[in-house]
Amino acid sequence: MITCFDIGGSAIKCALATADGRIGGLTRVPTPAHDFGAFTAAMQALIEAGGPSRGVAVSIAGVLDPLDGRIKCANIPCIDGRTLAADLGAAFGLPVWIINDADSFALAEAQAGAARGHANVFGLILGTGVGGGLVIGGRLIGGPGGFAGEWGHGPVVSSPRFPCGCGQSGCLDTIGGARGLERLYRSLNGRSMDSREIIAAWQSGDADAERTIACWTDLLSGPLAMLVNTLGASMLPVGGGLANSAPLIARLDQAVRARILRKTGQPIVVPGQAGAEPGLIGAAWLGLDKLGGAHA
Ligand SMILES: [Zn+2]
Known part of the structure; x- marks a missing residue:
C-alpha cells in the first residue's frame, strides 16, 4: 500500500x-x-x-x-x-x-480520467488562475529547468495587458482563470460581474458576456494551439472551477482545434473525468x- x-x-x-x-x-x-x-x-x-x-x-x-x-x-x-x-x-x-x-491533476487524468490511453497529455487548470502539467507515456514530466507545465506565465497578451503576480505583464494567468474572466469583463464592459454570472449571462445570449467569452477564447486558444503543436498532445483535460461549465470548455476546444496543425473532428480540450x-x-x-x- x-x-x-x-x-x-x-x-x-x-x-x-x-x-x-x-x-x-x-x-x-x-x-x-x-x-x-x-x-x-x-x-x-x-x-x-x-x-x-x-x-x-x-x-x-x-x-x-x-x-x-x-x-x-x-x-x-x-x-x-x-x-x-x-x-x-x-x-x-x-x-x-x-x-x-x-x-497531480494531469497525472490522474492521464492514468484514470479523460486522457486515459493517450501518450501525450497536457492537463490544464482553469481555476482562480491557470496552471498545468505534462504527462508523456504515463509519466509526469518535471525538469531541472523548473516548473514544467506552467503555461500561465510569460508576456504574451498584448491587449488588454494586466500586471501579474510573477512580476511581468500580459501573462495568461491574468486573463485565463475565473479572476481573469472577471478582469476581462470589467475591462471590456466597464463594470464587474462574478465569473459564474458571466458564464450564465453568456449562455442566455447577453451581448456583453458574449464579447467577454469571445475575447477570453481568442486569447487562450492561440497559445494552447502552440502547446498542442509543440508537445504533440492529443488530449488536454481541464480542471479547476471553469471546467464545471461544459459549454465554455466546448467553445475553447473548438477554437483550439481550429488553430492547430492537425485537423480532428474529436474534442481534445475536455472537462476532466478522474473524479x-x-x-x-x-x-x-x-x-x-x-x-x-x-x-x-
Ligand atoms: Zn505571470
Whole structure:
C-alpha cells in the first residue's frame, strides 16, 4: 500500500492506494497551517491508522524548486521554504514524494480520467488562475529547468495587458482563470460581474458576456494551439472551477482545434473525468511510478 495525501490550506485528505491505482479509506483532518510539529504529527497519525505503508505520496498546492526541493506554499506557512520531502521522510522513516496539485491533476487524468490511453497529455487548470502539467507515456514530466507545465506565465497578451503576480505583464494567468474572466469583463464592459454570472449571462445570449467569452477564447486558444503543436498532445483535460461549465470548455476546444496543425473532428480540450479526488489519485500514481509500477 501507498499512503496518499492531498494537502491544502484548510484540510489534509488521506487515502490508501493499491497497486492498480485505486484509492480507498478516505479520511480528512484540519491542516495545522502554523505549526510544523503538529502538521507532521497529523500526517503520522493518518499513516499509522492505515497500516503498513511502502511510501507516502503528497499532492500539495505549492511550487517545488526543482534544484533544492524547497517548497513555496503561501497557504501553509509552517511548510513554506522547507525541503518538505526530506523533512517528512526523516520524520516518518518512509520514502516521501511530493507533487504539485496541477501535476497531480494531469497525472490522474492521464492514468484514470479523460486522457486515459493517450501518450501525450497536457492537463490544464482553469481555476482562480491557470496552471498545468505534462504527462508523456504515463509519466509526469518535471525538469531541472523548473516548473514544467506552467503555461500561465510569460508576456504574451498584448491587449488588454494586466500586471501579474510573477512580476511581468500580459501573462495568461491574468486573463485565463475565473479572476481573469472577471478582469476581462470589467475591462471590456466597464463594470464587474462574478465569473459564474458571466458564464450564465453568456449562455442566455447577453451581448456583453458574449464579447467577454469571445475575447477570453481568442486569447487562450492561440497559445494552447502552440502547446498542442509543440508537445504533440492529443488530449488536454481541464480542471479547476471553469471546467464545471461544459459549454465554455466546448467553445475553447473548438477554437483550439481550429488553430492547430492537425485537423480532428474529436474534442481534445475536455472537462476532466478522474473524479472528485484528482489530488489523491495523482499522488497514488506518482507513488506507484516511484515504486516501479507494481507490487505496492
Ligand atoms: Zn505571470
